[in-house]
Amino acid sequence: MDEQQFLADYDKHQYDSPLLTIDAVLFTYHQECLKVLLVERSNYPERGKWGLPGGFVDLQRDKTLEDTVRRKLAEKTGVEPPYLEQLQSIGNTQRDPRGWSVTVAYTALMAFQSCETHVASVADVQWLELDRVSRMDLAFDHQTIIGLARERMRQKALYSIVPAYALPETFTLPELQHLHEVLIGKPLQKKSFRRRIEQAELLINTGEKRSEGGRPATLYRMKQTSGAYTFVRNLED
Amino acid sequence: MDEQQFLADYDKHQYDSPLLTIDAVLFTYHQECLKVLLVERSNYPERGKWGLPGGFVDLQRDKTLEDTVRRKLAEKTGVEPPYLEQLQSIGNTQRDPRGWSVTVAYTALMAFQSCETHVASVADVQWLELDRVSRMDLAFDHQTIIGLARERMRQKALYSIVPAYALPETFTLPELQHLHEVLIGKPLQKKSFRRRIEQAELLINTGEKRSEGGRPATLYRMKQTSGAYTFVRNLED
């Protein structure tokens, strides 16, 4: 038998395989808080519980796994997130009552404002404060996945400015610093934080300012390449 | 319909889903070279080409994805590797001629010696030098996956001593340093390399020495926890 013949005869259902889904942990930062986008499940299993946006690959419409994630997130938020990164895959017999199940989990970041109206218009999609989420009973192992995503973002906050994707296109340094502080879980030295960003030339001064009750803060915009930049030295853990 | 009824009726084949496999990039270090374990494919597709060890989940025997990887690697090497880490998942319509396919790729490290006889006893499993592998025509997207795994290990070499898992249980510091140099792709300062490992107390002096034509080198053993340690400051890139 040659390869053409093999492929023509191939029946992908001859071997039973695990269920395959994707899930996305979409974070944002709003009103000094980290929030995550959750969806109320309308179908079994876990009907009525809140869980991560996600679902099955559409073999016709999706060409890649990332297509699936972008599609699912766009369905819930109306837009595609500016930052999307694969987190990890989790597969075992326990995580889904239907049996052997694998999920490819992603972490995403976006500004609260860029989907505010869309999210407000539907009842089963909500931004929830992370501290509150950690006390909820979520579907499947989604609590664990959110924990993994949060830990990954904490690490990123120590050696990159990736968290900036959770902010609007222009933002102030005190704002960005506070976001990092929330992620890391402790206050940072203003000077250290600003110095490294300035030296690496990661941000563009827009010339605008924003007043917050004291001296107005300068508004910055990220450079295209700044998301990929990593500092050689971490902030202290 | 309640949840029990739903689960009883659930037919996981009602939606078509991608093929799901795992693949492992198993590295070792032997004779001053990085090597990767490859397997000659005996079946279609890609019959006759060399590729990564891996395959399908066995829904009965495997409880987790990691079980699948450990089982597949044990089949090829006779033992389970001391270091195993998920790399990333790749899923698209292009990577497998059978159509939509997802692989969960892992990186693993082990000592050459711990499977030397087992590997030597079979013709279709071989350790191949990485530089040679990069010029081969491998199955599927395995060349890409090896590249990703290698880049990840390069990063680890900059901020951890994870590469030590590619060495025998006891090893010398010049040996470990050279492995890091191969991974990073440039020579390192002996003093810097030793200093950070010593200060973090990552290794145990076995008291033994090994002679290599000059002053004998001290033999060390990793501590249990040293694989998880990360330096706050990277070696220069």
Place this chain on the structure above:
DNA sequence: CCAATAGTGTCTATCAGACATTATCTA
């Protein structure tokens, strides 16, 4: 003026890079 917030100056501590020096083995 004061309160509040933004932003800077400057000293110290830590640690990697560079490279010279010393140590310990074999032939």
Place this chain on the structure above:
DNA sequence: TAGATAATGTCTGATAGACACTATTGG
């Protein structure tokens, strides 16, 4: 003793932490 390899001493430079200080707004 010479050659080879292992290991250390020590200086410099970069950069994070600490914290005091100055700047710019509104009331």
